[in-house]
Amino acid sequence: MARNRYDVDETLEDHFDINQLKRLGGYVKPYLGKMFFIMVLMLSSSALTMLIPKFVQLEMDRYIPQKDMNGIIRLVIYTFLIVLYSVICMWLKIDQMTKVGQDIIHEIREDLFAHLQELPFSYYDERPHGKIQVRVVNYVNNLSDLLSNGILNTITDLCNLIFILIFMFCTSPKLTWICLCGLPVLIIYVVVLKRKQRASWQLQSNKQSNLNAYIAESINGIRVTQAFVREKENIKIFNSLSMSYRKAWLKAVYYNFMMSPMVDLISVITTSFVYVVGVSCILGGGRSGVTVGVLVMFTAYISRFWQPINTIAGFYNSVLTAISYLERIFETIDEPVEVTDAPDAVEMPEIRGTVDFDHVTFSYEDGIPILKDVSFHVDQGQTIAIVGPTGAGKTTIVNLLSRFYNTDSGCVRIDGQDISKVTLHSLRTQMGVMMQDSFIFSGTIMDNIRYGNKTATDEEVIRAAKTVRAHDFIMQMEDGYQTQVNERGSRLSVGQRQLISFARALLNDPAILILDEATSSIDTETEIALQKGLDELLKGRTSFIIAHRLSTIQGADRIMYVDNGNIMEAGSHEELLARKGLYYDLYMSQYQG
Ligand SMILES: Nc1ncnc2c1ncn2[C@@H]1O[C@H](COP(=O)(O)OP(=O)(O)OP(=O)(O)O)[C@@H](O)[C@H]1O
Structure with a gap:
């Protein structure tokens, strides 16, 4: 692969295919039982709420004309209980699915990080480190919505849709067919929009990656920046990358938002038709069985019919967004570990x-x-x-x-x-390797030397430090070997960092x-x-x-x-x-x- 810079969009080596979606399924699989339980709760709650419009119809067509107050109170109590049950189910869903989503995200992130630990130097040589970071943190985070709510909501809403259709057909097949006329228009719209959405989310993820790479590089190089008074130029570069990100983000969000208004528009148009046809049926003497109560009940169903369609359209958007992140995540996990053990590798003897x-x-x-x-x-x-x-x-x-x-x-x-x-x-x-870059990790000086051999005792660490003549300066620090140092050892002189790395290389008795x-x-x-x-x-x-x-x-x-x-x-x-x-x-x- 060619070397990449912060201002160059990364090209994808392997584009997303359905197998990668199956792979995501592999992460979801262990949670299917829990998801099924939540789904049953949600379905039972939505099946029950489906009865509420029926109660309204009963009240309007039967109990109000008959002035049956007991009947009305009974239906109000049923309605209250159903709403209470729905609220409890919803609370359980949010609680459980947030945990499931975060667990899956943790597992993907863990696999990603574990793989990064194995990738050879050449992988890190080829790209800005900020672009690697953005995959582990931001891209994985961006799957959160899809995993926590998207999958479950969509399955539940698909089932809801089936329930609603059954209720609608049972109430008035004629009005149901009018309502369904809007669907083909929506499907054509979605297909046309899909390509633009996908491209815009890919662009957005690239711009986010570029921005992150530049931020990481600027932070690492801040001393040189200030020494050469390059702050203004850096801000200029940052602004240009940030504006590109903003533009890409707005475009992606614009395409996303084009979905929901279309659903609303089709919903309003079909509902208007239903009203017109429904009212003309009522005025025609109700021979078609459409009463005022039936029309009110049916329009309540229509709003519920478009609501899951909106959610499914939203899910579709989330999948498109997630795909542009998933392809990057899986690309990293699939990156071959070129420097690895041969299949027949043996242990190196002493x-x-x-x-x-x-x-x-x-x-x-x-x-x-x-x-x-x-x-x-x-x-x-x-x-x-x-x-x-x-x-x-x-x-x-x-x-x-x-x-x-x-x-x-x-x-x-x-x-x-x-x-x-x-x-x-x-x-x-x-082998004991002391590299040119005496990297210091955040932690104590003791930890940093012990990095060379995690089983070394304190005495062994101190002996190594004494051998490289690091002991004296360490003891002069406020907490000796327990003194905390920052990542890259910013509070140590270059020579002190070299001595600590030296002790680290010796500790292993290489x-x-x-x-x-x-x-x-x-x-x-x-x-x-x-x-x-x-x-x-x-x-x-x-x-x-x-x-x-x-x-x-x-x-x-x-x-x-x-x-x-x-x-x-x-x-x-x-x-x-x-x-x-x-x-x-x-x-x-x-x-x-
Ligand atoms: N990761 C890398 N990717 C591409 N080229 C590299 C990489 N590391 C080093 N090189 C190139 O390989 C050559 C040898 O580099 P190397 O670091 O081995 O030199 P060196 O003799 O140790 O130099 P120095 O005395 O400056 O440390 C250099 O021309 C350098 O540009």
Whole structure:
């Protein structure tokens, strides 16, 4: 898939089809029993309320002319009881169906989030994170109305419609046929409107996604924005995205609202016809059996006839709206997990630490290879430094070692075992990775270090922090290891965040340690102290250290100089200096410049 930006609408890879609706049915299925119970309540309530117009007819045609007060009071009491029963049923329905709707939403969201946890780095590389967020939060929320009320109301109203039709036919077949004349007009209208509605809701969901992506990006980049005084431009971009969203929303809502007035219009026209025909029947002497009471009862039924049609039309709207969200939700859930365990994957045995890159070629984007036929061997326990210019492919090499991406060709082996043939869990739990982005989660410092090994004791966490020389600054904070830090560690300095991430990578007691620019923001004094502790720790452990500051890697067993997608030079610090090649130039530029 092509990369997406906040101002570009996402294209759907798989359009909605009926199977996806069936899939939604799969989420609804466990609640069918409860929904059936509520439906029975609603149907019984509407069947009973159907009697109320009959009571009115009886009062007008029988009890009032006969001045039968007892009969009238009896019917009023029945009416009251029926209304009370309906209110109770309605209350139960709202209470239960709101819970059902939210339960289903929770399950869809859970599946979505669980799948996101498995998706590879490449998925996140390809789109703004705000567009992922909007699917998990807003799109799923937007299904709420459909799931809580839409499905049940529609089934109930369909049954109501059948009841009403039976009552209407029993009352006056002639007037019923007049009323039904309006239906074909409505059906044609709905079919014509459908396409426009669907397109407008898809557009609206895209614009919402774009807006969300920009908000997320702006919040993440707020410091740079303020530093470069770009607030006005940002507001301009935001306004333009927000206006596009507003326009798309208004259009979608406009099409939605075109449904209900049409239903009302047809209802008014047919009701007028019914009145005209009904009154002419009464004036004609009532031979057709239409009395004043019958006409009043029938017009009460007509209003009830159009009411469920309105609900069904509303449901149809909600389905169209929901479809535009569902296709995005299922698209995410169906996104293939490209980096996953092979069907015959085995557990990675305890890693000793030899590493081989065997003719590895890799590209992030098709046709643009970043690593080209890279091969090297690392012995158990060696410390390998990877150096080279910015963008040369150093991080890419170590990313492949943890199998964050799959190679295009060639293979990576650890202890002779092709890592694409072992389970990701057994591989990654034996590696300690400190990435360039020292991400800090919201929580305590203790939690953040323990992220590397959730079973580690407090003492082990503290030991790791001491090894990387983080202990002192942590103890100076108001609550020591229990100090709360914000997401991204905004109250910590960059160097402090690096040290915490460093401790996190060590905590797992990894067989292979990967440090990507681990100490780039740490002062020289701390770095020297840290180096001593680390030398001890690295003994017997294979480690890969990426560094721009060459002072940190001079003691490495081997230094690999990476450029142009390959390893241009490799050897010890002394060997490479003696060779007077690329590494020598780099070294000289740092120490003589
Ligand atoms: N997720 C990605 N998608 C597409 N291209 C990428 C991605 N990550 C890195 N690249 C490209 O791959 C190349 C190698 O990147 P890499 O991060 O491995 O470089 P590096 O040597 O570690 O650089 P630095 O010293 O700046 O950290 C760069 O040209 C970069 O533009």
